Amino acid sequence: MTDPVLKIDGISKSFGSLKASNDICLDLRAGEIHALIGPNGAGKSTLIRQIAGEVAPDSGRIMLAGEDVTALSVAHRAKHGLARTFQVSALAMEDTVLQNALLGVIGAHGRAYWPFGGVLRHEGLRERAEEALERVGLMDEAATRTSELSHGQRRQLEVAVALTLNPLAFVMDEPMAGLGTQGSLALTEFLDGLRNEAPILMVEHDMDAVFALADRVSVLVYGEIIATGTVAEIRSDKAVQRAYLGEDA
Structure with missing residues (x-):
């Protein structure tokens, strides 16, 4: 197996007594879409901000194409090939x-x-x-x-x-947010082809889109990854069902 394009290795971040990220490890491989899901307040936004360079982790490393970018700014990570899109549009x-x-x-x-x-x-x-x-x-x-x-x-x-x-990798924060059914279907088809341009780490609440697109899914709950696997593995995981998806997933 080739080395991952993006690797999050033991990232932890606390705000006072709140542990927003607790020894998080996940990676993004060439040609894949890796979805990050979890309930509100799970720490997804904090993790994405650490990956993008907006928030410095207390410990751990972020590797991009084998290079440690943990200390780099948002702009320098972008120049190294980390492309981010936002839940709320940042366009002019x-x-x-x-x-x-x-x-x-x-x-x-x-x-x-x-x-x-x-x-x-x-x-x-x-x-x-x-x-x-x-x-x-x-x-x-x-x-x-x-x-x-x-x-x-x-x-x-x-x-x-x-x-x-x-870009070497995309980090997308809820790309389906605000889209209707037809818009979500169109964007799902678009992103499906984009993975061949660069792999995508995607935070998303639209489970139809997640299940249609993701090669792997990681589930974040209270700052910890409780499961990583294929869509089928995640849907059948009892701990994930209890924490997020529900019994009829």
């Missing part, structure tokens, strides 16, 4: 779809600020943004203001922005 809503993609290109290029006019005239950078939009099916919307996109299209645009980083 008044900018066009192309301008949002260009923001990703600017960040990937290591520039804190670069006027859009200069980027638009830079053939290589503009092509990089347009290629990402083409890959997620949004090139026809390049001139559309982002606020005019559907919720599902905004999710796709977030992925396009992430793709400009040439």
Whole structure:
């Protein structure tokens, strides 16, 4: 078996007497979607923030492509290939779809600020943004203001922005949040193909999407991973049923 693309090794984090993460170990392998599920208050958001670099763990390591990135900032992890999408959209809503993609290109290029006019005239950078939009099916919307996109299209645009980083791995925080049935089905199909671009660690409450997409599932309860396995293994796990899924899972 090849080494995992992303490895969380013994991560622990406490806030006063609250143990939000307790010796958490999990990994993300090439070509897979690994879903992280659990009840509200289980510590999923805290774990994702540690993986992304927003919160420093008290102990443990985070490895990306064999490199220890535990001490790196959010920006430096992104430059190393860790692409994150958010439960609440972080897009610039008044900018066009192309301008949002260009923001990703600017960040990937290591520039804190670069006027859009200069980027638009830079053939290589503009092509990089347009290629990402083409890959997620949004090139026809390049001139559309982002606020005019559907919720599902905004999710796709977030992925396009992430793709400009040439990511090694995606970390997605509830990508199905706010989507209706049709939107969830469309995004599920889209993410199913995206795993071949880079593997996905996905926090998600939509169990239909989890069961349709995940190669493996980890269950987080009170800051601890209580089970990791295939969808079938997790659905039949009595401890998981008691803690989260229910007896009729």
